[in-house]
Amino acid sequence: MTGIEITTFNGAQAALKHPDLAQALYDDGKLVMEDALITLHGADHAERRAAEYGVFNRRFFRTYESETFPRTLRPVMAPYLAAGQADLVELGYRVTMNLTADFAGIDRDEDSIEETESLLGLVKIFSTGATQVHTTQDPDEINRKVAVALEEFEDRFLSKSIARRVALRSEGAALPNDVLSMLVARSETLPLAPDVLRREMAFYLQAGAHSTANSTTHAFHEIGTWAGDDTKRARLLEDPLFLQRCVHESLRLHPASPVAWRKATRDTAIDNRPLREGDRIVINLHEANRDTSVFGADADRFNPERDLPPSIWPFGLSFGYGIHACMGRGLDGGILPDARTTDKPVQLGIVTLLVKTLIENGAALMADNPPQPDTTTSRSNWGTYPVQFERAA
Ligand code: HEM
16 A cells, blocks of 8 residues: 555554544455454444443453453363374364354354354454455455355354344343343444444454464464573463463564554644544554564564563554553453552463463474465465464363
């Protein structure tokens, strides 16, 4: 995209909270993204975000992490542990599929692996459709697949999930804590057309799954490369907060999307540069997160022991900032420890929990089967990441 590019940390923060800059990254992915929360602006965005925000509360995250997540992780991990090996990219997607479906409010039969696999297949198509600005594939072909996948999603998953919540509501029963329930409960005050609701659900499924799966693989790779010797490996398991710090350092180096895009909704200015209505801005999160004036001279290296300036998040801008800041940040990134949390159980975040599970099971690279980059996107993701389990915990 042509337009102004912002590469400094401070400039990126200012752009992400600028009220006159609207989302532009998904303009080519309208079929699956039009009117989804992340594409809205101004009052429309604020209203939808406020309605859905209730799902993403700290207390719920804590219970999800300590109770629901271990319960859903066990059956997903079991076949891989039994086989003694896994592809981390595939494993990451399977695990996070359940996670994002729980938060979106898409019901599955818990025992049906086939059903979860089908949902995952659909979500991967939505994800390619949403991020097609970075694709190396034919956009028309992608859109054809997206249209078919949306229909199948509605027929197999969405209609019955809506029907169950509508029935619960009419009986006066409690609704589950998920985004779909929030929207069903507000259907009179915040009505969404059926196709908008369908895209909102498709957006939630792919937003969380794609980023969690990729962030987990990146973190495992960075941490494994750094922790060459046994002393460092032991520290990772003995000190969960340090492991969380390592995951945050990896998140800083590998934002799920390397850039955010915005467009000016009126004549304004950013970073001391004038903007005309309609001008495009590339916020380079990858570069901003490696700004040496904030993260130090070795900003482009993985160094979980680096000193951070006060009030700078260890994961930089990888969960966004300001108006569209990620709703899943606390869930995936956990709660940052501070003086108030030292004597309480720590919420580590799903990515840290996943990496911890992999290390506990002795996950290690396979000498004759090295990881391969994903060639279907210009984003620096892993396409396959084979590991073997050297001990099953
Ligand atoms: C490691 C995992 C994740 C990363 C790195 C990540 C990153 C991001 C980023 C950078 C944005 C802002 C995009 C922008 O400003 O244009 C965002 C927005 C969002 N994320 Fe995440 N995300 C992650 C996981 C999740 C999960 C698990 C969920 C839900 C269960 C989620 C839900 C959302 C939502 C709803 C928004 C849109 C907020 C809005 O527009 O107001 N994310 N995420």
